[in-house]
Amino acid sequence: MQPPKEISELLHFVMNHRIIILFSVFFWLLSQCNSPENQPSPLNDFQAPFYYGVFDLPEENPLTAEGVALGRMLFYETSLSSNNQVSCATCHQQEKAFTDGRAFAIGVSGKPTSKSSMPLNNLLWGPKHFFWDGRASNLEEQSLIPIQNPDEMGLEIEEAVEKLGQLPIYPPLFKAAFGTDEITPSKIAMALASFQRILISQNSKYDKYLRGETELSKEELLGKELFMTHPDASVGLRGGNCADCHSQFLTSGFATGYDGFKNNGLDNDENLEGGLAYVTGKESDWGKFKVPSLRNIALTAPYMHDGRFKTLEEVIDHYDHQIKDSKTLDPLMREASNQKPVGGKESGFHLTADEKKAILMFLQTLTDEDFITNKDFNDPHH
Amino acid sequence: MKTSLQIKILTTRITKLAIVLMVVSSCAASRQNNPLTFNIRAFVNDLPLVLGTKRYQNLTGEGEFTVENFKFYISNIKLLDSIDNPVYTEPESYHLVSFDDDRGIFPITLDYDGRDFEKIQFSLGVDSLANQSISQVGDLDPNNSMAWGWAVGYKFLVLEGNYFKEKQAEIVPLVYHIGFSENYQTYLFTKTSFGSDLNQSNEFNIKIDMASVFNGSNLVSFDSLPSVTFNRERARQIGGNLKDVFSVMPW
Numbered sequence A: 001m002q003p004p005k006e007i008s009e010l011l012h013f014v015m016n017h018r019i020i021i022l023f024s025v026f027f028w029l030l031s032q033c034n035s036p037e038n039q040p041s042p043l044n045d046f047q048a049p050f051y052y053g054v055f056d057l058p059e060e061n062p063l064t065a066e067g068v069a070l071g072r073m074l075f076y077e078t079s080l081s082s083n084n085q086v087s088c089a090t091c092h093q094q095e096k097a098f099t100d101g102r103a104f105a106i107g108v109s110g111k112p113t114s115k116s117s118m119p120l121n122n123l124l125w126g127p128k129h130f131f132w133d134g135r136a137s138n139l140e141e142q143s144l145i146p147i148q149n150p151d152e153m154g155l156e157i158e159e160a161v162e163k164l165g166q167l168p169i170y171p172p173l174f175k176a177a178f179g180t181d182e183i184t185p186s187k188i189a190m191a192l193a194s195f196q197r198i199l200i201s202q203n204s205k206y207d208k209y210l211r212g213e214t215e216l217s218k219e220e221l222l223g224k225e226l227f228m229t230h231p232d233a234s235v236g237l238r239g240g241n242c243a244d245c246h247s248q249f250l251t252s253g254f255a256t257g258y259d260g261f262k263n264n265g266l267d268n269d270e271n272l273e274g275g276l277a278y279v280t281g282k283e284s285d286w287g288k289f290k291v292p293s294l295r296n297i298a299l300t301a302p303y304m305h306d307g308r309f310k311t312l313e314e315v316i317d318h319y320d321h322q323i324k325d326s327k328t329l330d331p332l333m334r335e336a337s338n339q340k341p342v343g344g345k346e347s348g349f350h351l352t353a354d355e356k357k358a359i360l361m362f363l364q365t366l367t368d369e370d371f372i373t374n375k376d377f378n379d380p381h382h
Numbered sequence B: 001m002k003t004s005l006q007i008k009i010l011t012t013r014i015t016k017l018a019i020v021l022m023v024v025s026s027c028a029a030s031r032q033n034n035p036l037t038f039n040i041r042a043f044v045n046d047l048p049l050v051l052g053t054k055r056y057q058n059l060t061g062e063g064e065f066t067v068e069n070f071k072f073y074i075s076n077i078k079l080l081d082s083i084d085n086p087v088y089t090e091p092e093s094y095h096l097v098s099f100d101d102d103r104g105i106f107p108i109t110l111d112y113d114g115r116d117f118e119k120i121q122f123s124l125g126v127d128s129l130a131n132q133s134i135s136q137v138g139d140l141d142p143n144n145s146m147a148w149g150w151a152v153g154y155k156f157l158v159l160e161g162n163y164f165k166e167k168q169a170e171i172v173p174l175v176y177h178i179g180f181s182e183n184y185q186t187y188l189f190t191k192t193s194f195g196s197d198l199n200q201s202n203e204f205n206i207k208i209d210m211a212s213v214f215n216g217s218n219l220v221s222f223d224s225l226p227s228v229t230f231n232r233e234r235a236r237q238i239g240g241n242l243k244d245v246f247s248v249m250p251w
Helices: A007-016 A023-031 A065-075 A139-148 A157-166 A170-178 A185-197 A205-210 A218-228 A312-321 A331-335 A353-364 A369-373 B002-028 B197-201 B232-239
Strands: B036-044 B064-080 B086-089 B094-098 B105-110 B119-124 B157-164 B171-178 B185-190 B203-209 B246-249
Touching: A065 A170, A065 A185, A139 A157, A139 A185, A157 A170, A157 A185, A170 A185, A218 A353, A312 A353, A331 B157, A331 B171, B036 B064, B064 B105, B094 B105, B171 B232, B185 B246
Parallel strands: B036 B203
Antiparallel strands: B036 B105, B064 B086, B064 B094, B064 B119, B064 B157, B119 B185, B157 B171, B203 B246
C-alpha cells in the first residue's frame, strides 16, 4: 500500500514541469462563440496558479481589459458616495490587503456599520456567496449593495448612474467596455465585479514554496503541517485544525453550496448573531459566517466579522481554548482536540506554545508584498 | 511513480484542451445523445435524509442524532454489456455527491449514445491514481472540503453530525472521515434489477442507506466510536460496511 505522497513534493514536481494553465486561451476561444463588432478585448495576460484550480465566469460578464479598467476607476470613485468622500477603496485599502484596519467599517454616515470590511483576494475561487452572511450570490450583485447602503456610500443607484454620466471621463469608458456609452446599474456592477476578480494574490512566500522557488523554515513547515491537519489523538497525530474550514492552497472557505460558512465558536447560543440563517431561513445555519481567505491575514487585523480579536495570537488562542459551545457549533470544531477526552464543554485544540507560534509563523508566509503594491490594483485617478 | 505522474499530467492537459474544443464545437451544434440519469437518494433506514434540523433515532443504541454534513465521491461510472465489456465509460467520472437541497436526491446524468447495456458499474471513493494527484478532474478539487490537506488525497466519504445521548445535555460530535485506498469500493447492478421503469424513463434510482454505514457486517456505535479520521484501523471498520450501502430502489 503506497502511503500518500507529500503535497509539497508533488507540487514541486508539477511546478518544475511548468504546468501553468493559460486561461487567456480559454477566454479567447470563448469569445469566438459570438463575435459582434467592437468587441472589448479579452484579458490576454491573465494567469492564475495551477493549484487554485478552475473557476467559472458569468457568461454575460467575460473578463475584458476595458471592463477591468472601468471597474478599477469605479472602485476608487468617490462620486459613488452621497458626500463625494467615500469610495469602495475607503474600506478596502490595497496596502491593508483591501481591508481598513477597523473592527467595523465606517462610511458616509460616520456611524460604524455592524461588520468588519472583508479582505478582497482570489474571489474567482472559494465560496460563491458574498458578504459575511452570504447574502449576495455573485460579485455583480455584491458590488451595488455598499453603494446604496445608507451608512456605507449612501447613494441611490439611479443617482449613481446620473452622477457618473455628468463626469466626462465615464461615458467613453462605458462605451469601450460595453459597446455603448449608456450607463446602467448592471454595467457598473459588471465592471466592479471584473476588477474584483483580477485581485489575485499569488506571490506570497507560501506560493513561492509551493512552486519550489523557496524553502520554508523549520518552524513555518511545522506551522503548515499543523494548519493542514485535523488532530487525531488516537494515533498521536497533532493538528491545528485550520484546513477543516480553510482550503489548503486558497486558504479560503470551500466553494460547494454553503460549505464555506461556519459557526466557529465565537459565542454561546445566547449571544450568537444569526449570520447565514438570515439568508437561508434555516435554524441550522444560525451563527454561521463566511470563512475568509487567510491570504495576507497578517495585514487584515482586527479579525472576525466583528473585529473582536486585535491580533492573530488572540485568534489562535480562541481556537486553542476559548471556543464557546452552541447548538450550531461546527462538529469538526467540537470534536477536534490534541487531548483526550474530546468533545462537550472542553472544546478547543489544546496546542503547545511552540505549536501556536509555528502556526502564527506559517500565517505570516501568506503575506504577498507584490499584491499590496501591484500597480494594476491601485488608484487610477492620480 | 514519476512516469505515471507525467502521464497523469499530460492527460490533464489533453483533457483541458478537450474542454476548450468542446466549448468551441458546442457553438456550432450540440451532438445527439441519449442521456441516462441516475438519482442517488439518501436515507437513514427508511427516512429520507434531511441535513441539519431533523433528528434521527440512534442506529445502535439510545438517543438521537442529527446529520450536519454527508458527502461522498462516486467515481468511474461505466455501462457494461452482458460479458462485462464497457459500452460507455464516463469521462472525468468523479462526482462529489451531496444532499443540500433538502430532498435527499443527487442526480448524475450520463451523456451517452444510447447503445444497449446490461449492467451499471460505479465506485465509492477515488481510485489510487487520481487520489495521488492534485489535478482537477471532474469534481476532484484539492481546495474542496474532501481534500485531506495534510497529505495528497481525498476523503471518500464524510459524515458529520451531533449525537444527543438520552438524559444528557452534552452534545457528542460525530465525525467520520473515511479515506484510504483499501476502502475504495466498486458496485455492480444489473439493468434488469431496476425493473421496466428504466426503459421508459431513462432514469433510475439508487438508494444509499446511511444506517448501513454503521450497522453493516461491523457494528459501529456512536458510543464506542464517535469519531474516525486518520486512524486507519478504525476507518477499516467502517470501510468494511461500505460494500452494502447501495441498493436498487423501485419508483
